[in-house]
């Protein structure tokens with residue numbers, strides 16, 4: 060079987076292999092890469108999950124997607140680095156679970172994608188003279204995860220742009236205290252200004268001699284490994300279910316996944332897992348007031364508004380890049396999307412109320428993003444016409460540890476959070492960054508530091 064290739068979604072660029080798609084980030088026609096084929100795993104594989112280790116599962120799922128670009132032994136090494144922490148499913152009330160994705164080094168779910176991508180670039184650069192520069196704009200969590208994932212990776216330099224005064228102190232420390240091959244640029248401006256500068260750099264002919272790539276979820280190496288969360292959650296779920304010895308395999312209800320969504324990379328990876336065979340009853344895309352997708356599913360009219368700041372700020376995105384991939388996974392059929400995916404939006408007031416209710420009823424502490432996921436799950440279970448009546452088990456994704464949104468969580472719940480070791484480790488570091496306020500200064504930086 061010829062190995063899976065990557066095609067550009069606008070179809071204006073030639074197909075390429077995984078390696079080239081990763082090194083480029085975006086296709087030359089500026090659109091996103093997408094696999095030419097979705098690998099299928101057998102029902103036996105899905106049944107046998109509880110007996111397989113996370114790395115074995117990762118190998119089976121990812122090997123066909125990277126075939127021809129990564130040797131199996133290299134992929135195995137990358138996966139064991141990437142999956143080196145827990146992804147527990149914590150009960151929060153009846154038939155409701157929080158899938159905690161924040162036990163990695165930076166305590167946000169982006170650790171897995173960032174670490175996987177770093178492993179790929181490390182493998183692709185081995186023995187090469189030329190350096191690759193990873194250029195990334197961050198509104199907070201991406202930068203920290205990318206910095207940590209790429210720290211010390213040979214042949215790769217990371218340049219992170221973040222908006223001055225718009226990221227939390229913890230987030231800034233995660234970006235600026237690591238040193239080595241990680242450079243932080245503090246931009247006088249907002250996240251959009253950072254993102255704009257990054258885009259300009261990619262199009263700048265004066266920089267065309269540099270190997271620049273991006274590390275946000277437009278990159279297939281950051282986006283696709285996130286499918287493992289859903290599969291590992293399902294494995295845990297099967298384990299819980301067989302321990303409780305209720306019923307047989309046949310009666311096992313398929314879970315509903317509710318995903319707090321911004322750029323829609325995470326939920327898109329979940330849908331990819333489903334298209335590879337993972338049993339899922341329904342997906343819920345939960346957003347804050349940046350509600351382009353909920354409005355689109357309701358009206359069929361895709362009309363982004365201006366981005367609004369919220370307390371779940373990692374999801375302050377009004378034109379999610381990965382929506383085109385979701386559309387592609389359903390072959391552009393809006394009716395098919397609506398049958399499998401619902402979307403709901405929530406205000407900050409609703410989010411705070413949910414954090415308080417969950418804490419009062421169960422003692423569980425949600426961060427604002429997880430709380431939006433929780434709300435999405437409750438809304439879907441109540442929605443008429445979806446027929447997701449209990450006991451359909453609901454799983455909401457907890458995408459960040461509450462400490463990452465410490466002031467908001469402490470104020471809303473009237474508590475003091477303990478500082479986990481991953482965070483106290485960066486609190487003592489010295490912040491190091493360069494300040495820039497124009498694209499010209501970014502270009503200058505890239506030309507002199509390369």
Ligand SMILES: *Cc1c(COP(=O)(O)O)cnc(C)c1O
Pocket residue numbers: 167168169200201276319320321322323324325326373374428458459
């Ligand atoms: C990035 C992020 C999200 C949104 O994920 P997408 O893949 O962009 O939809 C949600 N929560 C947290 C904490 C994040 O860092």
